[in-house]
Amino acid sequence: MPIRLSRASTDFDTQFRQFLAAKRETSADVEAAARAIVDDVAKRGDAALLEATRKFDRLELTASSLRVTPAEIEAAVKVCDAATVDALKFARDRIEAFHLRQLPQDQRFTDEAGVELGWRWSAIESAGLYVPGGTAAYPSSVLMNAIPAKVAGVGRLVMVVPSPDGRLNPLVLAAAHLGGVSEIYRVGGAQAVAALAHGTATIAPVAKIVGPGNAYVAAAKRLVFGKVGIDMIAGPSEVLVIADDSGNADWIAADLLAQAEHDASAQSILITDSRRLADDVARAVEGQLKTLPRAGIAGASWADFGAIIEVDRLDQAVPLADAIAAEHLEIMTADPDAFAARVRNAGAIFLGAHTPEAIGDYVGGSNHVLPTARSARFSSGLGVLDFMKRTSLLKCGPDQLRALGPAAMTLGRAEGLEAHSRSVGIRLNLP
Amino acid sequence: MPIRLSRASTDFDTQFRQFLAAKRETSADVEAAARAIVDDVAKRGDAALLEATRKFDRLELTASSLRVTPAEIEAAVKVCDAATVDALKFARDRIEAFHLRQLPQDQRFTDEAGVELGWRWSAIESAGLYVPGGTAAYPSSVLMNAIPAKVAGVGRLVMVVPSPDGRLNPLVLAAAHLGGVSEIYRVGGAQAVAALAHGTATIAPVAKIVGPGNAYVAAAKRLVFGKVGIDMIAGPSEVLVIADDSGNADWIAADLLAQAEHDASAQSILITDSRRLADDVARAVEGQLKTLPRAGIAGASWADFGAIIEVDRLDQAVPLADAIAAEHLEIMTADPDAFAARVRNAGAIFLGAHTPEAIGDYVGGSNHVLPTARSARFSSGLGVLDFMKRTSLLKCGPDQLRALGPAAMTLGRAEGLEAHSRSVGIRLNLP
Known part of the structure; x- marks a missing residue:
């Protein structure tokens, strides 16, 4: 059974911290x-x-x-x-x-x-x-x-x-x-x-x-x-779905399972302010698992690492989403764009009920190579910049060297790098 | 004595390859x-x-x-x-x-x-x-x-x-x-x-x-x-100066020594089409070393890893510069901008005789944290993007899902990921 957490419970912070810290990969020391x-x-x-x-x-x-x-x-x-x-x-x-x-x-x-x-x-x-x-x-x-x-x-x-x-x-x-x-x-x-x-x-x-x-x-x-x-060192993949009471339980369950079928160490998480939806999704996952070819993998991932987190208000989902820093974040709320604007850490955000993550995996156009295992806190999906590099350019004439040179000489000497200072001074006839 | 290479010599390619491959750091296995x-x-x-x-x-x-x-x-x-x-x-x-x-x-x-x-x-x-x-x-x-x-x-x-x-x-x-x-x-x-x-x-x-x-x-x-x-794993630092016969030997020598004084494993290289300049720079370095406070470090760097490479035409310096992929590239030729446009690999380029690299170290404004040890082939100097990350956004409505969905379902099934296909199909009433 996946973990069920409630923001209202008194030891939620501890439970959530443990949930975040749980290792999903047995990293054999190879x-x-x-x-x-x-x-x-x-x-x-x-x-x-x-x-x-x-x-x-x-x-x-x-x-x-x-x-x-x-x-x-x-x-x-x-x-x-x-x-x-x-x-x-x-x-x-x-x-x-x-x-x-x-x-x-x-x-x-x-x-x-x-x-x-x-x-x-x-x-x-x-x-x-x-x-x-x-x-x-x-x-x-x-x-x-x-x-x-x-x-x-x-x-x-x-x-x-x-x-x-x-x-x-x-x-x-x-x-x-x-x-x-x-x-x-x-x-x-x-x-x-x-x-x-x-x-x-x-x-x-x-x-x-x-x-x-x-x-x-x-x-x-x-x-x-x-x-x-x-590029990045890829870890196990994850999806976080944030939904309000308008969410379609069957669709959400299908998305959670699409992530879970990747790998037994994949992770699927739902955060919702609707107990009704939470219960319905839990049931729908079990139902859909029955006919899934990769039910073994998906079922293990859901049982071991899946999670349903209830919050009192969707507001409370924002800091949780930032802490999870999901590779994939699906937002199915009344105004998904407004909600997305408040989340800082996610590899890719899928807006609204008609954007299942699988669209992004294949044909959306954006890249499906995304930061996993909380690395969306500090890194981005693969893109064109990963295959380019930037060369900086600097050009002074005599006047500019006169304007900037003395400060450079001061700093060179303060750092004990006399040859740095002299390389400027020799051009300005300064000692 | 620093190495002297000539593009005209019959075994230049081998010598240059060995020069490139030489390790400048005893990387103690720590x-x-x-x-x-x-x-x-x-x-x-x-x-x-x-x-x-x-x-x-x-x-x-x-x-x-x-x-x-x-x-x-x-x-x-x-x-x-x-x-x-x-x-x-x-x-x-x-x-x-x-x-x-x-x-x-x-x-x-x-x-x-x-x-x-x-x-x-x-x-x-x-x-x-x-x-x-x-x-x-x-x-x-x-x-x-x-x-x-x-x-x-x-x-x-x-x-x-x-x-x-x-x-x-x-x-x-x-x-x-x-x-x-x-x-x-x-x-x-x-x-x-x-x-x-x-x-x-x-x-x-x-x-x-x-x-x-x-x-x-x-x-x-x-x-x-x-x-x-x-960020990057920093290695020993280097400068490459490319100069034609108009180059000022004393200024170039000062720049080579400014690099060399950093560290005994730093590297300073001159490529020129002028034998006169090559000889004058070699002499000027020895002269300036005599009064340098960090002469021990700079002298060791210059003797062990310094190089003067003569080419017949400055054209020939372009592939050499790309292979060296210097952290710092100074260009002192008749038209430095035109020359710089032809070089692909460098961390930062300093254009013209009045832009000693020390200006970039301190007050130019561009960043002095630059890719060393040939990594300018694939990486950039430190910048604002290193402290930001990109989240991609994707949003479909029902019509868009109908347009894109079938191709996603085909690919999901071709990859054996049935739950991926179903997460799309369930929204479109497709099997």
């Missing part, structure tokens, strides 16, 4: 194992990569068969259901249109002192996209990671995807094709992350690695961070 | 030690923090003396040289003016299907600012870290700074005061990072930690990444 793999690939390149692939994916490859060929990609696209490929194209176009609006503006201006200042954005040269194999191989995620990179102007976009026992999901290859991926290698795990970061004879290194993966992948990304850029 | 400290503070809070401070800073504190008092800050400001405080204020105002221009715009739009989309930026609630103690305690860095946070709208800005043997740099406290820091604690090292990330009875946790530190601090930041946000 750091040492990941480090050994990363170091080996850094040192021995392809040989280590092929060895690890033989061991973990039970797949015998050579350097020349690492890369998925154009013919294989073409064949994969042909094998896919046409309606599904059309849906992927529909999604692709909407995701592209949304992300085109994220392209940043450069700035250049001259201040009162005549100093020219500004900055300039440019795309990173190359990016690596990690795609999990097996059940979590989602073609939609390929689009969500690849399209912002292409929109940013990344020239070389390299995908790695494990193919355990040689199996590759044709839809993943089709999505890579639609998303503009330039190279695909059939490798995964920490070894694939290491190959992307350090490069091998076959796989040229990239500047940044994005995409979700298992604990080994996450540990490897943490290890290579600095050598290359990485 | 991960295990940092992990033990972080875990201890996470578990035992203040008690562990006080114990580590006693051990590493030789300082006996209690929970109530951890925080620097308003009276101490006031006293510190009074003790500082007035001209230096004025220079800090001048810097503060210029940095603030520059960063105010970085505040991002929200977006909200309705597409052809009638779907409302957009995003909204909000400040993170709290940030921690790590400031090193000892010789690397730079008041200018306090301003560079604090001001973007305040401009972003961060409400609670917490500074930690170690005070070995009880010593605190009054200028650091003055800069914190000018920069709007809300709380200051006299702790440092991995224990301070852990306290900021996990919180203790005395120090409430923050959402993100920024600021440079030693190897233990860097390791601790890597460990708490995910629990909280972090």
Whole structure:
């Protein structure tokens, strides 16, 4: 049974704090194992990569068969259901249109002192996209990671995807094709992350690695961070639904289960000021679970991590939502926009009863790679800026250097950095 | 002696690659030690923090003396040289003016299907600012870290700074005061990072930690990444000067030494198409070193990691500059703006002979926290966006759900996520 909390109960604060602190992932300490793999690939390149692939994916490859060929990609696209490929194209176009609006503006201006200042954005040269194999191989995620990179102007976009026992999901290859991926290698795990970061004879290194993966992948990304850029370390996913008495219990239950079916450590939460709705949703979840193919996973997630929190007034839901900092926040109240304006921490907000989160997962256009596990307190969903970097620009002439220089010299000396001061003084004939 | 390379030599490519690959930091593996400290503070809070401070800073504190008092800050400001405080204020105002221009715009739009989309930026609630103690305690860095946070709208800005043997740099406290820091604690090292990330009875946790530190601090930041946000892991600093025959050898030498005096692992590089200038700069560096207070550090940096690279035409400097991806790039050529437009990878670009990098360190207004050690290939200097996060917004009505829903249902089923499909179908009366 999911937890039921009531804001009115005297020990609510303690209960809520415990609820927030509960760990949803048994984070097996795989750091040492990941480090050994990363170091080996850094040192021995392809040989280590092929060895690890033989061991973990039970797949015998050579350097020349690492890369998925154009013919294989073409064949994969042909094998896919046409309606599904059309849906992927529909999604692709909407995701592209949304992300085109994220392209940043450069700035250049001259201040009162005549100093020219500004900055300039440019795309990173190359990016690596990690795609999990097996059940979590989602073609939609390929689009969500690849399209912002292409929109940013990344020239070389390299995908790695494990193919355990040689199996590759044709839809993943089709999505890579639609998303503009330039190279695909059939490798995964920490070894694939290491190959992307350090490069091998076959796989040229990239500047940044994005995409979700298992604990080994996450540990490897943490290890290579600095050598290359990485996106967030993805944790278990969650949805928070905030609804008033007008909420449709069946729809809300369906949304809670859509989140829960991802993973047994996913989390679905309802906050409502309506006891009637709370009870109805609890019942509806149990009812809908009965016919769900992934009832095992969804049921475990709901039982272990699900929660229904009753509040006296919806006002009280605002600080709770900020503390939860949900990856996905659905608001089904009389005026969802006004309510959304009061919440600070959320990865994405879905407004009104006709915006189930699944729309955002696939075809809304916004990105479904969002900060999980409370990280919406400090980070954002994936976007075009993640594939660009900003270079600042500064230009003084002699007059500007005269105006600014003395203060710089004072600070240089105060910090014990005499050569800093002299580099200014030598241009101004100042001691 | 610094390395001298010539683009014209037959093995230039190999030499340049080796030059790029050379490690400038002996990264002592302090991960295990940092992990033990972080875990201890996470578990035992203040008690562990006080114990580590006693051990590493030789300082006996209690929970109530951890925080620097308003009276101490006031006293510190009074003790500082007035001209230096004025220079800090001048810097503060210029940095603030520059960063105010970085505040991002929200977006909200309705597409052809009638779907409302957009995003909204909000400040993170709290940030921690790590400031090193000892010789690397730079008041200018306090301003560079604090001001973007305040401009972003961060409400609670917490500074930690170690005070070995009880010593605190009054200028650091003055800069914190000018920069709007809300709380200051006299702790440092991995224990301070852990306290900021996990919180203790005395120090409430923050959402993100920024600021440079030693190897233990860097390791601790890597460990708490995910629990909280972090900025980049700072590596050794570098400058690349690109100059043609018009370059002033004495000015360039002064700039190379300003970089070199930071740290024995700092790096100063000149690329020029003028052998005359190359020789003159090499001589000028040796001459200026003789009277430099930090000649030991600067000389070691220049001898071990300095480089002068000759090219036949300045054109050839562009790919070299992109491969080096310097933290600081100074361009002293006939048309520096045109040259800068061709370089993709640099943290900050200083245009023309009258813009020594030291201006950017202190009073230019742009941020001096910049990507080091080739990370300008994939990351940006510190800015206002580092203290904000983006929440995406999506809103469908019944018509929009009818238009987008079927494609979402197709993709949900193709990914084996039936509950995703049903959460859409239940609203559309679709099976």
